[in-house]
Amino acid sequence: MASLTVENYLKAILQxxxxxxxxxxxxxxxxxxxxxSPGTVTSMLKTLAESGLASYKPYEGxxxxxxxxxxxLRMLRxxxxxxxxxxxxxxxxxxQVHEEAENMEHAVSDVLIDRIDAYLxxxxxxxxxxxxxxxxxxxxxxxxxxxxxxxxxxGQQVRIMRVINQQPEFLRYLSEHGLEIDATAVLDGNSVxxxxxxxxxxxxxxxxxxxxxxxxxxxxxxxAESSEQKPRPRGRKVSTAMAQKD
Numbered sequence: 001m002a003s004l005t006v007e008n009y010l011k012a013i014l015q016x017x018x019x020x021x022x023x024x025x026x027x028x029x030x031x032x033x034x035x036x037s038p039g040t041v042t043s044m045l046k047t048l049a050e051s052g053l054a055s056y057k058p059y060e061g062x063x064x065x066x067x068x069x070x071x072x073l074r075m076l077r078x079x080x081x082x083x084x085x086x087x088x089x090x091x092x093x094x095x096q097v098h099e100e101a102e103n104m105e106h107a108v109s110d111v112l113i114d115r116i117d118a119y120l121x122x123x124x125x126x127x128x129x130x131x132x133x134x135x136x137x138x139x140x141x142x143x144x145x146x147x148x149x150x151x152x153x154x155g156q157q158v159r160i161m162r163v164i165n166q167q168p169e170f171l172r173y174l175s176e177h178g179l180e181i182d183a184t185a186v187l188d189g190n191s192v193x194x195x196x197x198x199x200x201x202x203x204x205x206x207x208x209x210x211x212x213x214x215x216x217x218x219x220x221x222x223x224a225e226s227s228e229q230k231p232r233p234r235g236r237k238v239s240t241a242m243a244q245k246d
Contacts, residue, residue: 002053002071004106005044006044006047006048006051006053007071007075007105007106008034008075009030009034009044009045009048010048010053010054010064010068010071010072010075011072011075011076011079012030012033012034013025013030013054013062013064013068013072014064014069014072014073014076015033015076016029016030016033017063017064019164023063024057024060024061024062024063025061025062025063026060026061027041027042027045027061027062029061030045030061030062042058045062048062048068049062052065052067052068053065053067053068053071054068069137070137073133073137074110074133074137075105076133077113077132077133077134077135078101078104078105078108078113079101079102079105080101080125080126080130080131080132080133081113081116081117081120081123081126081132082097082100082101082104082105082108082113082116083097083098083100083101083126083127083128084120084123084126084127084132085116085119085120086100086101087127088120093171093175094127094128094171094175094180094181095168095169095171095172095175096168097127098166098168110135114135117132117135122134122140123140124140124141125140125141125162125181127181128162128163128166128171128181129160129161129162129163129181129217130162131143143161143162143217145219146161146162146217146218146219147217147218147220148213148214148215148216148217148218149197149208149213149214149216149217149218150190150197150210150211150213150214151214152187152190152218152220153187153190154187154188154189154190155186155187156186156187156220156221157184157185157186157220157221158184158185158186158187158218158219158220158221159182159183159184159218159219159221160179160180160181160182160183160184160185160216160217160218161181161182161217161218161219162181162216162217163181163215163216163217164215164216164217165212165215170212170215174216177201177204177206178201178202178204178206179201179206179208179216183201184201185199185200185201185206186199186200187199188200188205190210192210195209195210195211196208196209196210197209197210197213
């Protein structure tokens with residue numbers, strides 16, 4: 001049985017490979033995500049390699065083996081289903097669920113996770129719009145048509161589909177300004193020079209820095225949407241206009 005630390009490393013490696021669409025992850029990238037020194041990462045990567053869960057090459061990085069990827073997907077499935085379960089059943093907000101799911105994912109059984117999956121209707125995405133792996137390790141949903149909000153043009157209507165930066169402070173800012181999953185907005189401005197994007201969300205005017213907007217993935221008006229609607233996050237209840245919500 002893999003330790004909690006091993007499971008966390010495998011999940012982090014998988015998320016980096018999915019994010020960068022690459023098989024190999026550098027030691028530096030992994031150290032930044034795990035918030036440890038490169039030396040600590042190197043020691044763990046050697047342990048993963050000895051266990052047959054990863055391939056490690058000094059100065060090149062790490063890649064998951066078939067067994068390592070299967071375990072990483074299992075942990076990612078647990079985490080994202082738990083996040084959605086906490087939002088839908090216990091009324092937690094999308095900025096609260098990450099740490100709770102981190103603590104729970106190592107203790108629950110696959111049987112319980114499968115029951116939660118069925119109870120939630122086998123959802124395609126977590127509260128942040130991240131795709132949820134199925135029990136057989138396949139990613140649900142189609143993210144191929146999603147683009148960064150920072151790449152959209154003035155006058156374009158967009159629908160918020162996924163948020164990459166899931167720091168609680170950023171998620172709360174989005175909630176307070178109506179920019180939650182499935183919300184729609186119309187771009188009023190996109191200034192590369194000023195580094196600012198302005199948009200209308202309902203009757204309110206909202207601004208985001210371009211780096212922050214690059215962390216918000218949207219579906220542009222006219223693009224084919226997936227047959228299943230993304231789960232709505234539950235933001236902090238600062239006004240009735242914000243009722244919406246990995």
